Amino acid sequence: MRVLPNVPLVESPRETVKHLIDVIKSEHARAFIDLGCGTGKLVISVANRKVYGIGLEINENLVMSAKNLSKSQNKFRYVDFIVADFYNLPFKSNINAVIYMYLYGSVICSLKSELLKCLGENTTVLSLDFPVTFLNIKGVEFIMANGIPRLLFKYKGG
Secondary structure, X not given: OOOOOOOOOOOOOOOHHHHHHHHHHHHOOOEEEEEOOOOOHHHHHHOOOOOEEEEEEOOXXXXXXXXXXXXXXXXXXXXXXXXXXHHHOOOOOOOOEEEEEOOOHHHHHHOHHHHHHHOOOOEEEEXXXXXXXXXXXXXXXXXXXXXXXXXXXXXXXX
16 A cells, blocks of 8 residues: 655645646646645646646545635636545646646655656646656746745646
C-alpha cells in the first residue's frame, strides 16, 4: 500500500491567476487542471466558456466546499472537482491542458510516473515555486505576490 504524502493546504497567491490565464491562452489549452485544488478558488477563477477547470483533491470536505463555491459563483458549468489522489490521475495521455501544481519538490518527484503518463505535445505543466526536475524547462516567470517574489516554472510535454 502506498503512503500518501501529507500535503498542507496552502492557497496559491491571487497574483498567479493572471499569469495562469495568460499561459492558458497562449497554449490554446482546452482545460486547466489543478493538482491539489483545495477549496477550488483557483480553478473557479480560471475557468470560463473556453477553458474547462478540473480540480483534483484528496480531501472530500474540500471538494464539497469547492463544488458549493462554484455553484454560488455560477461557474458550475465550467468546472468539475474530483476526489482523487495524485497517484491515480484520471487522465489519458496527451491531454490538451495546462496542469498546475503548488506542491513540495519531494511530492512532485514522487508523481513522476503518473505525470509522464499524461504528458504529450499539447500538455503544459506549471509549478509554482518548486521546479519539476524530471521535465525539460521551457521558461520561468517572476511573480510578485504580497511583496514576496515567486517563480512560476513552465514545462511543455511531448
